Amino acid sequence: MVGRGRPGARGGSSTMIRAGIVTSGSSALVALLVMGAGCSGPDAPVNAAESGEAAGEVTTVPVIRPERATLRRTTTQPATVHPDHQAEIHARVSGYLALLEADIGDRVEAGQVLGVVDVPELTKGRQRREAMIARLEADERRAAAExxxxxxxxxxxxxxxxxxxxxxxxARAALDAQRAEFNRVQGLVSEGAVTGQLLDEARERLESAEATLASAEAAAASASANVDVSLARLAASQASLETAKAETEVARKELEELDAMIAFATLRAPFPGVVTRRHVDPGDLVREGQGAGPEGPLFVVAKLDTVRVRVALPEDDAPGTDVGDPAVVIFRSLPGRSFEGRVDRIARGLDTSTRTMLVEVDLPNPGLSLLPGMYGEATITLEQAEGLVLPAGAVRYDEEGRSFVYVVDETDAIRVVNVGTGLDDGSRIEITSGLDGSERVVAPTIDRLQEGQRVRVEEAG
Incomplete structure (x- = not known):
């Protein structure tokens, strides 16, 4: 907006009025006075005595009235369409592509097969693991039987x-009995009641009982040793069973790992979307990790039912942008159509190379008319306000930057009214204080007026 001088400042018009009384022969003086008037500048003071009113002239001014409207400050920047999500499908196993189940443009569902890689060595490895598990399970059964x-x-x-x-x-009871018998017979022999032969016989029976007890004790010790051996064998068998079970579990985990690798041979879509690229044909040799090099990924799947429109905002617009700000996107390739949305994500930081901030607007895309890579323009509403507005040029500013307007009162006299201003969209400006909407405000076409100056009112078209 252009700054304007304060009312009452002397201007070139007063000099022209004084120049009107110079005789016609004084053309040189008149020219000097006119040049002096031109050098006075638009901010020169004007008083009532020197105004057109004092000379009997009444200035005609167009007037307008403040109106209630909604002002918006917007920014329009280049925009590019990107998929909501995009996944590159790479190979995790090596082999030849046996089946091709999808091509570019195909809509796919989550988990749908895109292609199958033939991996016979993994299949044979799986059979070997299954045989190993069967053998280990047999070892478990043998250990359990042991x-x-x-x-x-x-x-x-x-x-x-x-x-x-x-x-x-x-044997101990028999020994005790034989010892008692031997003692009894020994006593009888000493009394002479029986012969010595009976004592010898009793001694033999006693010695036999002692031998029987010793034999029983030895047999019991051997039996106890056999029990210890049997218990050790039982513990060893139990350990063998635990070892067999652990080996079986390891083999099963190896089989699961092999099954996972075999599953990688079936290339699937990670989510519902569209196949946008394919870089493999049936019979092609697919190598593990293929896609990291210049040949590109095997497939690219993009989720397009919703797209992300990415906009790079200049540094001046970045601080005023918030999530939820309205946005309208248009594309040259889709004339006559516009797409409304809101700012969904803000990078919250500037790219140091471009001094721009990335924002994203999500747009529904049920018909897939918005294609990744499309170029357009996004208009984002950074700020909006509703209230009294005037054309931006109707608001003047004094040397100190205070804003004011010229108002024509009921007597058709000029009043200088200080106003508060708000949002400025470049053509209109919000009036926050000083006016109630009923005033007749001088339009931007008049530059300098005097407080109290009488004017002729002309309603602006």
Whole structure:
């Protein structure tokens, strides 16, 4: 907006009025006065005595009235369409492409097969793992049978030990009986009641009972040792079973890992979308990791039912942009159509190379008419206000930057009214204070007027 001088400042018009009384022969003086008037500038003071009113002239001024409207400050910037999501499908296994199930432009669902890579070595490896698991499961069963056998052996040896312990008790009782008998017969022999032969016989029976007890004790010790051996065998069998189970579990995990690799041989769409690129044909050799090089990914799937319109905002517009700001996008390739949305994401930082901030606007795209890569223009409303507005040129500014307008009162006299201003869209400006909307405001076509100056009113078209 152009700054304007304060009312009452002396201007070139007063000099021209004084120049009107110079005689016609003084043309040189008149020219000097006119030149002086031109040099006075638009901010020179004008008083009532020197105005057109004092000379009997009344200035005609066009007037307008403030109107209520909504002002918007917008920015229009280049915009580019991008998919809502995009995935590059790369190979995780090596082999020849056996089946091609999708081509560019095809709509696919999540999990839909795009192609199948033939991986016979992985298939054979899976069969080998299955055979290994079967063998390890057989080892588990054998170990379990050995545990049962060892358990039965423990029971048998414990029974044998218990029997030998019972034999010890019997032999000890018999020994006690024979010792008592020997003592009795020995007493009778010493009394001469019986012959010595009976004493010899009693001694033999005593010695036999002692030998029987010793034998029973030895047998019991052997039986106890056998129990310890059986228990050790049982523990070893149990350990063998745990080892077999662990080896089987390892083999099963290896099979699961192999199954995962085999699953990678089937290329699937990660989400619903459209196949936008294909860089593989049936019979092509597909290598693990293919897609990282210049040949590109095997497939590209893009989610296009919603697209992201990316806009780079200049640094001056970046601070005033917020999530939710209205946006309208147009494309030269779609004449006559506009797409309304809102700012959905803000980068919250400037690109240091371009001094721009990236914002994104999501647009529904049910008919897939918006294609990735399309170029257009996005108009984003950065700020808006509703209230009294005037043409921007109707508001003047004094040397200190204070804003004012010329108002024509009911007596057709000029009043200088200080006003507060708000949003300026470049052609209109918001009036926040000083006017109520009923005033007749001088239009922008008149530059300088005097407080109290009488004017002729002409309603502006």
């Amino acid at each position: 545990i049962d056998l060892a358990g039965a052996d423990v029971e048998a040896t414990e029974a044998m030990r218990d029997q030998e312990l019972a034999e010890i008790a019997t």
